[in-house]
Every structure is written in structure tokens, then in C-alpha cells.
Amino acid sequence: MKILLIEDEPSLLLSVKHYLEEEGYIVSTANTFQDAIEKLNDYDYDCLVVDITLPDGSGLDIIKELKKEKTNVGIIIISAKNSLDDRLMGLDLGADDYLTKPFHLSELNARIKSVLRRRFFEGNPKIIFQEISILPENQEVFVNAESVELTRKEYELLVFFISNKNRILSKSAIAEHLWGDSMDLADSHDFIYTHIKNLRRKLIEKGCPDYVKTRYGAGYTFSEKP
Amino acid sequence: MKLLSKTAIYLCLASLPIAILGVFTLHWFIHKSTIHEIDEILISHLKKVENKLQNAPDKRFILGDLDDNPHLQLVPNSVKVNSIFSDSTELDLRENEKITIRVLKATVRNKNQNFLVIVTQSYEEFEEISAKLSWGLGLYFLGFLMLLLLINFLLYRQLWKPFYEIINHLRNYQLNKSTSDIFKKEATEEFNLLSQTLHQMTERISKQFIRQKEFTENASHEIQTPIAVISAELEILLDSENLPEKEANHVQKSMDSLQKLSQLNKSLLLLTKIENNQFSETEKVNLSNLVTNLLETYQDFAQHRNIKIYQEIKPDKTLEINPLLAEILVGNLLKNAIKYNQNGGNLTCILKDNQLIISNKGDKLPFSETQLFNRFVKHPKHLESTGLGLAIVKQIAEQYGLNITYQFNETELIHTFKINI
The missing domain is CATH 1.10.10.10 (Winged helix-like DNA-binding domain superfamily/Winged helix DNA-binding domain)
Structure with a gap:
């Protein structure tokens, strides 16, 4: 399972990457909007973990871009804003889940598993x-x-x-x-x-x-x- | 007191002495002019008498009026009087009262005779006219003033209408709304100035408010990110193999504190947002469902401490409020009622037509009741709490003008919160 992690805070990016790799995922990272868009054009991912606030754009726009072409990718938004508007907008755009910072890595892990389960074992997830x-x-x-x-x-x-x-x-x-x-x-x-x-x-x-x-x-x- | 009444009072107070002073000044002026004219008449009279005396041998040829005017009298040659004017009175037979007269005395020589000539002229009539004129003018002045005030009074409502409109707009002014369409151009220059100045002021405040809002949100965002980093790092540290129990304990404690810090940051942000009126969208919230759902959510916690929940919820009771704030309001009160309850105690939740009552059993407050809703007031047994829960409740209640009261029953140890809805 390949995951693209989009987060502008380098320390957090590394911790999450480390944790998810231990879970056996292949994790790519991007720390800018531009970087993320390029990676998404070049490779296929199973799940996207995206921060809303990026230095050169909004994570929500990445989701919009993504939804234009590929559909079968799980999306989890992580945001420092516990804002109802952002949450609703993200979910409306087609994100599967929304997690507010700070979060437990185990929680993120559980949510990713749940998203992947729903996306890839449709009909008979077990x-x-x-x-x-x-x-x-x-x-x-x-x-x-x-x-x-x-x-x-x-x-x-x-x-x-x-x-x-x-x-x-x-x-x-x-x-x-x-x-x-x-x-x-x-x-x-x-x-x-x-x-x-x-x-x-x-x-x-x-x-x-x-x-x-x-x-x-x-x-x-x-x-x-x- | 209205500006109109004040102006009227000051105008009256100022105009009364002006009117009275005016009456007397006018009267004095007319009096002086009258005397001057009368004196000229008397002098010309005297001249005539003098002329006649020069041509006539004695006073018999000078015939006075019936009232002996002019009065001629022979005096010794040694007496010499140079025209003396004086005021005097004489009896007016018609009206049978004393009237003022002007008297001119002078000696006139006629060859060998010396006459004392006394010419008089009544000026009572002039005085009367002068008084009537003065008072009349004074009264006219006052009457005119009253008329002006009356016109002003009648015009007041019309003239000040833009002012009251501006005040009304100000009263309903909300920081997060633009004012360009409410503070319009006014026809009256002063009100236009007021309106434009207010528009500029509110625009400035609005900009400041947006900046402040962004700052608070950004600050919170900036704080949450390092917390997220520390939290993730600690979690990885805790998860590392062979971490001794003692060290794990330290990590665990750090994580707990970090969580509290994050909670505190979120609560403060929430308080700021409520204060800044950032939850302005409201909708009809079904309070009955909300209360029932929250009670169900907290069921586990209550059960764990053997707290018996008694609920009496009137169905489909609604309130116009922001849904998120409604949940926080009721949630915080219910959580409080569980947290500060005694093991095996009671929790009562009643939703009536116009009141939400939440009460629980618990020891007397360790601080004054007046501090209950203050920020950072904590129960010494629950120092881990943020101390912001009830402050947030109060803030939300104030936002919607809901009255919240707290009562404590000393004999049964029951704490009761009531919100009028």
C-alpha cells in the first residue's frame, strides 16, 4: 500500500513517515503544494494524508485536483484548525476522514486502515x-x-x-x-x-x-x- | 433630557433677561429722546414769549393758555435765571391723577421789567406710549421666540431622522459585516459627516477585527503544530522496544500534560472565537434531541461511577442558536454534572418549555459562588481540568442573551444550573 504524506512541518512529516513505514506502508512525502501535485501526477497512491495549510496553497485544492481524475484513492485531511467549515468542505470534496492536530499516530494509523478497508475491500471487508x-x-x-x-x-x-x-x-x-x-x-x-x-x-x-x-x-x- | 428641550430651556433663560433689559433700554432711549424734543419745544416757546415781551410793554399783552402756560411773573431786576429745565408733576383733572410735566424757567428782560417765565409741557402721553411700545416689543420678542421653538419642535423629528437612523444602525452593528450600505450619504452636512466618519471608523475596526481574528487562529494553528510534533515524537518514543517502565512513565506523563496544553489552547481559541462573534450563523436546534443524545454519550461515564440519571425531556423543544455552540453549552454542563458528582450520586436533567435544569449531587464549592463562571477557577480536587468549561458556558449564554443561574442546596448538597430559554 502506497501512501503520500503531504505536510509542511518537517519534524511531523518524519515522525508520521517513520510510524507508517513500520506499519509496512510505502510512504512518499511532499512538503509543498507544488511538490504534492507533481508527485500525484507521476505516481499512483492508495491513500493520501494531507495537511490543509501548506506554504504555497491549500490542501483542499489538492483534493479538488485529485478528484478531477482519479477516484479510488483514500484521503485523510489533517489540520490544525478544528474548524467545522473546513471539515465539512473537506468531506464534501470527497475526503474520507478529517483529523485535528495534535493527533495520536495510532489514531491516524487506525483511520488509514479503516479508509483502505472501505476503499479496497468493497463488499467484503474483513x-x-x-x-x-x-x-x-x-x-x-x-x-x-x-x-x-x-x-x-x-x-x-x-x-x-x-x-x-x-x-x-x-x-x-x-x-x-x-x-x-x-x-x-x-x-x-x-x-x-x-x-x-x-x-x-x-x-x-x-x-x-x-x-x-x-x-x-x-x-x-x-x-x-x- | 432631549437636546431640543435643553436648547429651549437655555434659549428661554437667555432671552428673558434680554427681553427685560431690552424693554428698559428702549424705554430709557425713548424717554431721553422725548425729553430732548420736549425741551426744544419749551425753548421755542420761551423764544416766542421773549419776542412778544420785547414788542409788548407788559405781561398783560401776553396771553397764556387757560392753564396759565406760559406763566409770567414780575421779579426784581437783580434776579437772573438762565434757562433751567426740571421735571414736575401736576394734577390732570380729566383722569384725576398726577401726570409728569417738563418745566422750563428763565428770566426775560423787557426794557425795565424783569420777568420770570415758566413754560410747561406735559409729556405723560409720550411716556405712556414709550412704555407700551417697549413692553409691546419685549412681548413680541418673547412671542416670536416661542413661535421659533414651536417650529423647531415640529421640525425636530424630521430633521433628526437621519441621526436616529444612524444610531439604530450602530446599535445593530456587527463587527463581521460591512457597513458601506448602512452608513449612506446624508443630505444634512453634519449627519453626513457623522455617517461618513462612522463608516470610516467601522471599516477600520472591521479590518482590525479581521487581523485579530486571523492572528488568533494563526496563533492557535502555530501552537497546535509543535504540539503535534512533540506528541508524535513522544508516541514513537513510548512505542520503542525495551523502554524501561520508569522512563515510559515519564513519557506518559509528558503526553498527558501535552494533551492538556492542547486542550487549553483549543478552549482559549473557542472562547476568543465566541467573544469575536465568529459563530454568528444560527439555526433552529432541536434541544430535546441534543440533550438526549449527549446524555447517551455520557452514559458510560455516569454508569462507571454509579451515577443515576433522571431525565425529563419535553420533546421537540427548539432554540435558535449556533448548533456547535449549543452542543458545547449543554455538553459542558452535563460533563460538569458527572465530573463533580459523588460516586453513586444523582444527575437530574429537565428540559421544560422555557428552562433547562441540570443538577447534581456534590460537595459545597471550595470557592465563592461568584467565581464559578470565571476563567481558570478550578476545583482543588480536579486540577487537571482547564478551568474554562463554565467560562465557555457563560460566554455562550451571554452571546444568545440566555440567563444562566446557579444554586446550591446546602442540606441535600445539590448543585443546580438553570438556563432560561
Whole structure:
């Protein structure tokens, strides 16, 4: 999967590139509007991560250009402006998602996965991790073909975990993913822990090994490695 | 007091002494002129008497009026009087009152006889005319003034109409709207000047406002970017293999603080934007749905702390408001009611026709009630909060003229927020 990352802040560009490459993507970068347009003309990408504010133009214009010809490319906007107008305009132009800075890399990763899933496995997207398989369309989860009843939050948590498997997920990244803007209410740590505990229990009951590892002081990891 | 009334009062106050002074000055002037003319008449009278005496041997040939005017009297030769004018009175038989007269005394020699001649002339009539004329003019002056004031009063509304229109425009003035079509050219020069000056002023303010707006947004943007960089770097650091627990803990704490910094920056930006009236687009928001949805969103948090939610929502209650601000307004209040609730406490949310009531159980405020809506006022047990939640609530409420009140029931430990809608 090839990703074009368009961002004018070099440090952020490098961090995101590094993180996504570890996920196994081929990542190209562009830090100006012009650079991005040239790269888009020369190569094909599966997903575009684009910052709205660029020194020589607007990320929104890149999306406009792109939508003129190619259609089957996932687009995620990242912006420092939490502006409803920008968000609506971006989504109207055909972007798949909108992420406000600062964001957790794990969140960006999960969103990219979700976009790619929707774009490339149309009709039959399926998330598979060992014996766990998830049908995102109906939000159904199976362990060894046996259905698991999860609450909405537990389901979201599981998908987030699998999207970021083998990564350390901080509590705040999990809280923000599950509760978004109201995450400031999730200030007590045992609140997130309760949800994780329940998910863990339900998976183990169906015969899964305990994939959720607690990394003290850092967060949680979902991994098949012991 | 209206400018019109003030002008009228000052004009009256100033014109009254002017009128009175005018009456007396005129009267004095006419009096002086009259005396001058009367004296000339008396002198010519005296001259005639003198002529006659020169030609006639004695006074018998000089016949006076019936009222003995001129009066001739023989005096010794040694007496010599050079024309003396004086004022005197005599009884007017017709009206039976004393009237003023002018008297001229002089001695006239006739060969060997010396006469004292007294010529008199009444000038009461002239005085009366003078008084009538003076007072008449004074009264006319006052009457004319009253008439002017009346005309001014009648014209006032018409003349000042552009002024009130300008005031009205100013009252409804919004920073983010252009004023070129509301401050038009006026026919009256002064109002035109006012209108044009206001137009220039508002244009300047508007430009400044746009610059300020851009600055705030850019500042926020500039701050969020380095935060995003630090956040990403820390996340990579945390994710690196073999990071010892102690170090991971430090990274985690830094990430938490960074998140708070970002939250603070966002909240301050939001406050500035509300203050700057940047959420001016409104629509009919279904408050009932909004409250129900938010309660559902926060359900997890309430459940976790065994908080019982009691809700009584009147369906399809709407409010003309910016939808984003409505969500923040209600959201912040509900979040507060959960955050500062006791474990196992109650949360009551009632939406009635004209009121939204949100209350929760909790300890007495550790600070004065008057500080509750101030910025950066935090509960000592919740220092991690931004201290801006209720300040934002207040700002939004003020924006839409919604009255928000806070009450605390000491015996049952119930905090209640009420918004009149």
C-alpha cells in the first residue's frame, strides 16, 4: 500500500513517515503544494494524508485536483484548525476522514486502515487477527467462527487494538479514540481499564489467548507475541 | 433630557433677561429722546414769549393758555435765571391723577421789567406710549421666540431622522459585516459627516477585527503544530522496544500534560472565537434531541461511577442558536454534572418549555459562588481540568442573551444550573 504524506512541518512529516513505514506502508512525502501535485501526477497512491495549510496553497485544492481524475484513492485531511467549515468542505470534496492536530499516530494509523478497508475491500471487508475475524459492515465479531457479543465501545476498542497490533497504545490515545471530545471525562484510569477488562474477558471466554498486554506506565499492547 | 428641550430651556433663560433689559433700554432711549424734543419745544416757546415781551410793554399783552402756560411773573431786576429745565408733576383733572410735566424757567428782560417765565409741557402721553411700545416689543420678542421653538419642535423629528437612523444602525452593528450600505450619504452636512466618519471608523475596526481574528487562529494553528510534533515524537518514543517502565512513565506523563496544553489552547481559541462573534450563523436546534443524545454519550461515564440519571425531556423543544455552540453549552454542563458528582450520586436533567435544569449531587464549592463562571477557577480536587468549561458556558449564554443561574442546596448538597430559554 502506497501512501503520500503531504505536510509542511518537517519534524511531523518524519515522525508520521517513520510510524507508517513500520506499519509496512510505502510512504512518499511532499512538503509543498507544488511538490504534492507533481508527485500525484507521476505516481499512483492508495491513500493520501494531507495537511490543509501548506506554504504555497491549500490542501483542499489538492483534493479538488485529485478528484478531477482519479477516484479510488483514500484521503485523510489533517489540520490544525478544528474548524467545522473546513471539515465539512473537506468531506464534501470527497475526503474520507478529517483529523485535528495534535493527533495520536495510532489514531491516524487506525483511520488509514479503516479508509483502505472501505476503499479496497468493497463488499467484503474483513479484519482478521489470528482466530478473531471482524465484519465491520455489521459490527460483528467472531472467534473461531463463534459470535462474540460486544458492546459498541468494546467493539471499537477491539478494532482499534487490531489496527495497531504490536504497538503500545497509551490510555489517552484509547480514551480519545473511544470518546473523542468528551474524553476529558475519562480522567480516571480505571474507567478505561474496565472496558479493556471486559473485552479481554469476553475474548478469553471464547477461547482466545490473552492478547491484551499491560505495559506498566505506558499503556496497553494487543499482540500475539507472549 | 432631549437636546431640543435643553436648547429651549437655555434659549428661554437667555432671552428673558434680554427681553427685560431690552424693554428698559428702549424705554430709557425713548424717554431721553422725548425729553430732548420736549425741551426744544419749551425753548421755542420761551423764544416766542421773549419776542412778544420785547414788542409788548407788559405781561398783560401776553396771553397764556387757560392753564396759565406760559406763566409770567414780575421779579426784581437783580434776579437772573438762565434757562433751567426740571421735571414736575401736576394734577390732570380729566383722569384725576398726577401726570409728569417738563418745566422750563428763565428770566426775560423787557426794557425795565424783569420777568420770570415758566413754560410747561406735559409729556405723560409720550411716556405712556414709550412704555407700551417697549413692553409691546419685549412681548413680541418673547412671542416670536416661542413661535421659533414651536417650529423647531415640529421640525425636530424630521430633521433628526437621519441621526436616529444612524444610531439604530450602530446599535445593530456587527463587527463581521460591512457597513458601506448602512452608513449612506446624508443630505444634512453634519449627519453626513457623522455617517461618513462612522463608516470610516467601522471599516477600520472591521479590518482590525479581521487581523485579530486571523492572528488568533494563526496563533492557535502555530501552537497546535509543535504540539503535534512533540506528541508524535513522544508516541514513537513510548512505542520503542525495551523502554524501561520508569522512563515510559515519564513519557506518559509528558503526553498527558501535552494533551492538556492542547486542550487549553483549543478552549482559549473557542472562547476568543465566541467573544469575536465568529459563530454568528444560527439555526433552529432541536434541544430535546441534543440533550438526549449527549446524555447517551455520557452514559458510560455516569454508569462507571454509579451515577443515576433522571431525565425529563419535553420533546421537540427548539432554540435558535449556533448548533456547535449549543452542543458545547449543554455538553459542558452535563460533563460538569458527572465530573463533580459523588460516586453513586444523582444527575437530574429537565428540559421544560422555557428552562433547562441540570443538577447534581456534590460537595459545597471550595470557592465563592461568584467565581464559578470565571476563567481558570478550578476545583482543588480536579486540577487537571482547564478551568474554562463554565467560562465557555457563560460566554455562550451571554452571546444568545440566555440567563444562566446557579444554586446550591446546602442540606441535600445539590448543585443546580438553570438556563432560561
